[in-house]
Amino acid sequence: MDGAQGSRAQASLCVWCLLMAKVLVIDDEIIIRDRLKNLLLLDDYEAYSAENGIEGLELFESEAPDVIVADIKMPKLNGIEVLKRVKMKKTATEVIFITGHGGVDTAIEAMKEGAFGYIQKPIEYDELKIAIEKAIEKQNMQAKIDTYVLELEKSVNEWEITFNCVSDCLSIHDEHYNIIKANKAFTDTFGYHSDIFNTKPCYDIFDCIKNDIAHCLNLKSHHSRASCIKDIFYKPLNTYFEITASPIFTKDGKFKGSIHIFKDITQRKLYEEQIQASLQEKTLLLREIHHRVKNNMEIISSLIELHIEDIEDKKTINMCDDMKNRIKSMSLVHKMLYQSDNLSEVNFADYTKNLVTDILNSYCVEPSMVAVNMDIIDVYIAMDTAVPCCLIINELVTNSLKHAFTGMTSGKLHISLREVGQKTDQKTDNNAYELIVKDNGKGIPEDFDINKSASLGLKLIKILAEYQLGGKIEMNTKEGTEFKLSFNELQYKKRF
Ligand SMILES: Nc1ncnc2c1ncn2[C@@H]1O[C@H](COP(=O)(O)OP(=O)(O)OP(=O)(O)O)[C@@H](O)[C@H]1O
Ligand SMILES: [Mg+2]
Secondary structure (H helix, E strand, C coil): CCHHHHHHHHCCCCHHHHHHCEEEEECCCHHHHHHHHHHHHHCCCEEEEECCHHHHHHHHHHHCCCEEEEECCCCCCCHHHHHHHHHHCCCCCEEEEEECCCCHHHHHHHHHCCCCEEEECCCCHHHHHHHHHHHHHHHHHHHHHHHHHHHHHHHHHHHHHHHHHCCCEEEEEECCCCEEEECHHHHHHHCCCCHHHHHCCHHHHHCCCCCCHHHCHHHHHHHHCCCEEEEEEEHHHCEEEEEEEEEEECCCCCEEEEEEEEEECHHHHHHHHHHHHHHHHHHHHHHHHHHHHHHHHHHHHHHHHHHHHHCCCHHHHHHHHHHHHHHHHHHHHHHHHHHCCCCCEEEHHHHHHHHHHHHHHHCCCCCCCEEEEEEECCCEEEHHHHHHHHHHHHHHHHHHHHHHCCCCCCEEEEEEEEEECCCCCCCCCCCEEEEEEEECCCCCCCCCCCCCCCCCHHHHHHHHHHHHCCCEEEEECCCCEEEEEEEECCCCCCCC
């Protein structure tokens, strides 16, 4: 097997590349030059030869060989000089030197100048061929690296452009709380000064809570492994920002820092403050209105009281007293509304307790005479429903005190409110209630007909229960008197 055949059999590296590879042999010894050229041609290389450095450089310029195989010692221009000039051109061409016996030091020097390798004479073609293949393989690898680097540079450029296009301020923080990168909007807003980049921890700059790392979004997003949001006031710019920090983790879950997005929310904050101020103003106004309504009702009560002093007819006096109590029980709703935080609903249990206490006081009932038992669920009821309810309770409790216990030394009064039907989280029409007012007194005569009654109280109860509340009232007179009112809380109706 001759050298060329042997090397063909051994060829394992990038056959396609080798087929097209150009090799230039520069040697002043014609025997070596021709032998190498012929063997390379037999191996399908595009081979050229030159007898000195000058001629070699001309061929290098015209043919752009992939590899130059050059003797070191040559007349006119030696191999090292050829190498230097080739390297100056910054091409990918690799140079392999042929050196005579004892020329190793020169060859090593040549390697320092950038030669790919050297072969000692007498030349083993197989050895040379492997060196050429390796040189070409290195070129291919270098070409690939160059392509990757170009692609990488391109994508980094594209990323930078996109990063800088975002109109919100963006900053990337490392795990040590340093701001390591920021987009154009960020540097335009905060400036690119040393205070922000790398000298101070990010929480010191933006949290504006002296050294309070606990509020640091970098830390919070790390611990929660999720995006965290907070609003800050950045004093140097007199601006409110909403900051969203999203944590950055490596593939193996290691925290690398976070990306912060700053949104200028100054305008929104101003609107919020205005809305808050106007809400506060309206709350005060509403409280004031309830207060005045309650005062006006008390004035009406007092006026009736004054009239009573001039009335002699007992029946008229009683009527006026009842009227006064009805007005008082309504004024109590307004009193409770302006005294509580909730300006539209009353706590029904508290309200009933106050109302019954007031009625007992106005009828001068001693606690030992009437034992009052209340079992009312903890519920808030809106004014529209609370007012008719309070009038009904007023009438029923008043009736018990006025009529039920005559001839008795003591009596029992029971008032309860419970929710009936399906319970819902939010109040809807389905929020149905059952109110019971019951005494253990003598009871209403069985032949009593509410529709034929000349008095107002029970008629008022019927009108309020059925027409105003849309509910149902039942009367039970078996043991004492029991009134059962079933109703749904009224939905708020827009009036304006
Ligand atoms: N709890 C009760 N126990 C016994 N009798 C009652 C009771 N409630 C009402 N009555 C009787 O029913 C009548 C009608 O009651 P109603 O409330 O309509 O009138 P009133 O209390 O007499 O006057 P007003 O119109 O001022 O309420 C009463 O006069 C009384 O005889
Ligand atoms: Mg009555």
